Amino acid sequence: MAEKPTPKLTRTTLSVLMFIALAVAVSSFPAFAQRDVDVPPPPLPPHPPLSIRGPLVPAPPRTPRPPAPPQAPLLSSLDAFHVDLDLDPIVDVDDDLGGGADEKGERRSDGRLSVDELIALRIHDVTPEYIDEMRATFPDASLRQIASMRMHGVTTAYVRGMRAAGVQVRSSRDAARLRQMGVTPAFVKQLAEAGYRNLSVRELTRLAAAGVDADFISDLEKYKDKKR
Amino acid sequence: MARSALLALTLFLLATTAAADIEGGWTAQYNPRVGKLHLMMNRSATSQMWLSYTLDELPGLTHAQIESATQVPVTFRLRPDAGTFAFEGTFRNGRGGGQMTFTPNRGYASRIRALGLQLEKGDDAELFRFAALDVSLAYLREMRAIYPETNLRELSKLKAVGVTPAYLRDMRAVGVHVESARDARKLAGSGVTPSFVRELADAGYRNLSTRDLSRLAATGVDSKFIDDMHRKHKH
Numbered sequence: 001m002a003e004k005p006t007p008k009l010t011r012t013t014l015s016v017l018m019f020i021a022l023a024v025a026v027s028s029f030p031a032f033a034q035r036d037v038d039v040p041p042p043p044l045p046p047h048p049p050l051s052i053r054g055p056l057v058p059a060p061p062r063t064p065r066p067p068a069p070p071q072a073p074l075l076s077s078l079d080a081f082h083v084d085l086d087l088d089p090i091v092d093v094d095d096d097l098g099g100g101a102d103e104k105g106e107r108r109s110d111g112r113l114s115v116d117e118l119i120a121l122r123i124h125d126v127t128p129e130y131i132d133e134m135r136a137t138f139p140d141a142s143l144r145q146i147a148s149m150r151m152h153g154v155t156t157a158y159v160r161g162m163r164a165a166g167v168q169v170r171s172s173r174d175a176a177r178l179r180q181m182g183v184t185p186a187f188v189k190q191l192a193e194a195g196y197r198n199l200s201v202r203e204l205t206r207l208a209a210a211g212v213d214a215d216f217i218s219d220l221e222k223y224k225d226k227k228r
Numbered sequence: 229m230a231r232s233a234l235l236a237l238t239l240f241l242l243a244t245t246a247a248a249d250i251e252g253g254w255t256a257q258y259n260p261r262v263g264k265l266h267l268m269m270n271r272s273a274t275s276q277m278w279l280s281y282t283l284d285e286l287p288g289l290t291h292a293q294i295e296s297a298t299q300v301p302v303t304f305r306l307r308p309d310a311g312t313f314a315f316e317g318t319f320r321n322g323r324g325g326g327q328m329t330f331t332p333n334r335g336y337a338s339r340i341r342a343l344g345l346q347l348e349k350g351d352d353a354e355l356f357r358f359a360a361l362d363v364s365l366a367y368l369r370e371m372r373a374i375y376p377e378t379n380l381r382e383l384s385k386l387k388a389v390g391v392t393p394a395y396l397r398d399m400r401a402v403g404v405h406v407e408s409a410r411d412a413r414k415l416a417g418s419g420v421t422p423s424f425v426r427e428l429a430d431a432g433y434r435n436l437s438t439r440d441l442s443r444l445a446a447t448g449v450d451s452k453f454i455d456d457m458h459r460k461h462k463h
Binding site: 110112113115118119121122123126127128131132135143 | 432433436440443444447448449453454456457458459460461
């Protein structure tokens with residue numbers, strides 16, 4: 001009696017099932033395991049002791065340190081927090097614009113702008129209109145100083161706003177510093193409301209750079225009178 | 229017997245594949261201000277080339293066809309040394325598009341070898357690129373005479389940015405001696421032209437290095453900008 005042939009559908013189903021089984025088996029091998037599944041790494045073996053070249057000899061007895069001088073109590077004065085955030089190098093306009101030197105570091109003898117200066121002015125999008133606008137506020141500003149202000153996003157409106165908030169913005173350098181550190185009229189007003197009025201440009205930029213704002217001051221106020 | 233037939237079929241398929249033309253598409257736009265047709269050829273979704281031609285470089289295509297107010301069918305050809313492009317499609321009001329077929333010239337590779345140069349892969353895709361850039365054998369010969377150490381890859385880059393013996397001559401005439409193929413590529417690639425050099429010289433900037441020229445052009449410093457800035461400059 002002839003054997004009954006396996007129906008086609010059953011044979012296909014068997015093939016598919018075998019394929020799936022094979023795929024599952026293969027994927028379970030480490031080399032084929034799915035890479036993007038976040039599997040925690042196996043625990044590391046205990047770290048071997050640090051190797052020491054030569055025989056282990058006991059360390060010579062340490063000379064006792066002299067007693068440290070008594071430290072000034074924390075929070076006793078603002079000087080304890082004095083961190084000199086001198087921002088001048090950050091806003092060194094001459095460095096930003098190549099200081100009038102050309103590619104070889106030579107200044108042009110004809111007094112014309114160097115190639116580096118021209119490129120700096122161009123890439124910072126210094127336009128004649130912007131120069132006129134800023135010179136209306138700072139008449140003596142050089143092109144380098146104007147480029148620095150442009151680079152940091154100083155506008156006449158910003159300078160007006162800062163002056164209206166009581167800040168004495170005397171020079172283009174002051175304006176560039178304040179803007180670079182993110183000092184805004186709102187920031188100045190907040191500090192004034194927290195009791196810090198008539199701050200200098202340097203103080204404002206240091207506070208902003210260090211992240212001291214009205215919230216921080218208000219938080220610290222709670223501890224001002226607490227005995228340590 | 230069956231094995232021989234299979235082998236023969238495989239060889240036949242390989243041969244037909246190797247000899248197949250490259251099919252692709254094209255779109256174009258005519259710029260009457262500069263009198264050039266900007267042609268974009270694509271042979272796949274990721275491979276596109278933009279090139280510009282004057283009409284006399286495109287035999288079979290007329291100004292009347294391009295600027296036709298109604299859609300007109302067009303066929304035209306380009307025959308650079310590396311192969312032939314055959315374009316079919318339509319144009320209307322300065323814009324066109326259609327199908328493109330590239331037939332590689334396989335003799336190009338051997339002629340390049342005769343110049344002492346070597347294609348990297350030597351496949352049809354590379355021939356397509358050299359044909360689209362119109363890297364002719366005459367161009368290679370002339371440029372090799374100027375920069376003998378330059379390889380084919382660098383020469384094709386020079387062609388792509390428009391460095392020609394005439395460009396180098398004109399630059400030399402305005403005082404710029406382009407010592408290396410690399411400098412030439414940077415200058416032309418940044419858009420430094422002899423007239424740009426002259427403008428800068430007139431504005432007081434003479435004898436600039438190729439690096440300074442490239443930087444000035446790349447950042448958009450031109451004679452007008454220099455003039456504007458110097459009017460505002462306080463010494």
